[in-house]
Amino acid sequence: MQFLSSVIRNYFGDGSDLGVSLSYATEDVPLGTAGSVLGARDLLSGACLVVSGDALTDIDMRDVVRFHREQGSAATLVLKRMQDPLEFGIVMTQPGGKIERFLEKPTWGQVFSDTINTGIYVLEPEVLDLIPPDESYDFSADVFPAMLDKGLPVFGYVTDGYWTDVGNTEAYLQAHVDVVARRVRTRIPGFELKPSVWIGDDVEIDPSAEIEGPALIGDNCRIGPGAVIGGHACLGDNVVVGADARIVGGVVMDHASVGRYAQIRGGVLGRGASVGTGASLEEGAVAGDETTVGAGAAIQRRVRIYPSRSVEAGAIVTQSVVRERRAARSLFGSRGVAGEMHVGVTPQTAVRLGMAYGTTLKRGSIVVTGRDASRAARTMKRAIIAGLNSTGVTCQDLELMPMPITRFTVKSRQATGGISVRTSPRDPEVVEIRLFAEDGADIPESVQRKIDRIFFREDYRAPGPAKLGELEFPPHTLEQYSAGLMKAIDAETVKARRLKVVVDYAYGPLSLVGPSILGRLGCDALALHAFTDENRPVLVLDDVKRLLEALSVNVRNSGSDLGVLLEPGGEVAHLVDDRGRLVDHEKALLAFVRHEARRGASLITVPVSTTAAVERLAAEAGAKVQWSPTGLPALMARAARSGVGFAGNAEGALVFPSLMPAPDALMTFAKTLELVAVAREPLSELVDGLPQTFVVTRDVRTPWQKKGAAMRHVASAAVPGRLMLLDGVKVVEEDRWALVIPLADEPACRIWAEAPTREEAESLVDRYVQLVGSVVEGDEQPTFP
Secondary structure: OOOOHHHHHHHHOOOHHHOOOOOOOOOOOOOHHHHHHHOOHHHOOOOEEEEOOOEEEOOOHHHHHHHHHHHOOOEEEEEEEOOOOOOOOEEEEOOOOEEEEEEOOOOHHHOOOOEEEEEEEEEOHHHHOOOOOOOOOOHHHHHHHHHHHHOOOEEEEEOOOOEEEOOOHHHHHHHHHHHHOOOOOOOOOOEEEEOOEEEOOOOEEOOOOEEOOOEEEOOOOEEOOOOEEEOOEEEOOOOEEOOOOEEEOOEEOOOOEEOOOOEEEOOEEOOOOEEOOOOEEOOOOEEOOOOEEOOOOEEOOOOEEOOOOEEOOOOEEOOOEOOOOOOOOOOOEOOEEEEEEOOOEOHHHHHHHHHHHHHHOOOOOEEEEEEOOOHHHHHHHHHHHHHHHHOOOEEEEEEEOOHHHHHHHHHHOOOOEEEEEEEEOOEEEEEEEEEEOOOOOEOOHHHHHHHHHHHHHOOOOOOOHHHOOOEEOOOOHHHHHHHHHHHOOOHHHHHHHOOEEEEEOOOOHHHHOHHHHHHHOOOEEEEEOOOOOOOOOOOOHHHHHHHHHHHHHHHHHHOOOEEEEEOOOOOOEEEEOOOOOEEOHHHHHHHHHHHHHHOOOOEEEEEOOOOOHHHHHHHHOOOEEEEEOOOHHHHHHHHOOOOEEEEEOOOOOEEOOOOOOOEOHHHHHHHHHHHHHHHOOOHHHHHHOOOOOOEEEEEEEOOHHHHHHHHHHHHHHOOOOOEEOOOOEEEEOOOOEEEEEEOOOOOEEEEEEEOOOHHHHHHHHHHHHHHHHHHHOOOOOOOOO
């Protein structure tokens, strides 16, 4: 034990009241799940059973031990199939139960099974020999993988019994529901007054009160006239419920009181806490021990109130004032922190995000900030700066600045991090907030989780007035970016060609720097929409189509070598060749794979969803392809690694690490000029010389609770040796492949397939649509021959 160890000791004592003998081993510092067990080794003899808390289970441990001995296992893990495996370690086993692979707390793209590790183990003594003393060591992350590497027998016992992790409020409430609904084999205290209604000793219930099952009422409770209790509500001992109060679902702990007309709808009221007349506690809300909630106050959904605090009468509490873990999906999605202005993302959210991010950094750190031309982005950026400054972090504000240049400035100025705020490229109602690491790439998932934890606990750093951060406005940002870009390309070869180009800046801020760069490259440029417009911060699909049609006409009429549409966000460039034809993003990617490989890039990174043609093109020039997960943050993280010469995807995000490990539309255009200049061929001929590919994509509706099962079914249906589990499940055959990935932000799976012809690719994707669909519909029988 470590956290709250004295509370645990006081509650259980020596175990005599429970009919057992209890001993305790206490850690001074956290030693991980394995290190903590090693600390209790002197109390153990022979094989041991490890049961991790906090969990509720009715698993018969005798069956687990029997299985362990029959298999001759060194370590046996109790496994459970779960609908949502993201919060647990997942495990892949052979038919006989032998474990093949572990992955701790995966993302949806990493899910290859719905079988999770419950934290219940049977261990032989030699397993403890693998744990180093006085070090933080984990069973799932360290001990069990080491055992697999050594060839030691590690088995999984898949249980049908009840098991749940009650480490957060939602799971805690659900566990109570399951108990009174008799889903758990456990003794329910008290006697059954009527079907599914249990009451303890010396309970007084007014005749006009309504008690509807399932419900549990502890000893010595008092239920007033007109009160309503039901919906799986659980009341502890010595609880007082006033007249006309309503408790529908939720948990009320010992010695708590619920006032007249008060309502608890699926919340938790702590020990000794009180809720005043007409006050309410909404679903998932928690009022801690000894909390006082005044008359008429409202504690909104999922709000946490710290123990022994008071809430004034009539107050509406919408933000937590407790330090407690919250079971919620991450702030971060595939587009950073994103949501509709004033709905999904508010200025209050932005301030708190800035405070949470700032708390993860050292006081005095420097964060570079930028935004697009929209008013929403300007407002949110200012709110974030306020939050950062309040934690002692200094902001260097670039004001209106394209995201790639903000990234470049973070890297070139050696700042600690960066933030860019923009309107979503395809939805003008949505604001996106992107956070950058010191190299200009998106922050890694580990930092996202740390920010999540601080944000939801509201555990912010609060320095004194003299230690608050400052706001600075650094000079010469565009000049430094221009110089960096010129160094990253073969500028002299481009100058010598005197290329004629048409550039549509689409009212975006790249118009602030693009003309000067093209001038330095000796280009004869026709500029379109070369000014910023706060009313046009993004392009919807119709805008893109209309502008590309006009760009094509201008390229043909002017006899230009090529044209480009630079999206206002600054990351994506749409290319048009000398014949006025749009160069699709996949063709552009293939062209740059070949070009960069010929220019000396020995390692090229692309997502696993990319056409296999990239490997052939790279190999022709002596380069190798490194696969990455499909998300842009993962692509950037790999692009930042030493030795990577180029990275990109088929959605238009092209990364040239010689400038920075992030997509940049202007750099893409400059590199296109280099490509044409070096090849001394028209862009149209370069594109026509690329291989033809047939990659088909389809989305399949998949409920959240079925995603894990769907991925397990896809993996089990594949021929052994043909699986790639880098992101989702990829099945590779001789001349074709298919990839299935559960989407992180939607109840759906995305399927890619490639084959020698479009008809074969369509047929292949249909097979996997059927396979995933069979799980969604509840029939897991179809498999591939």
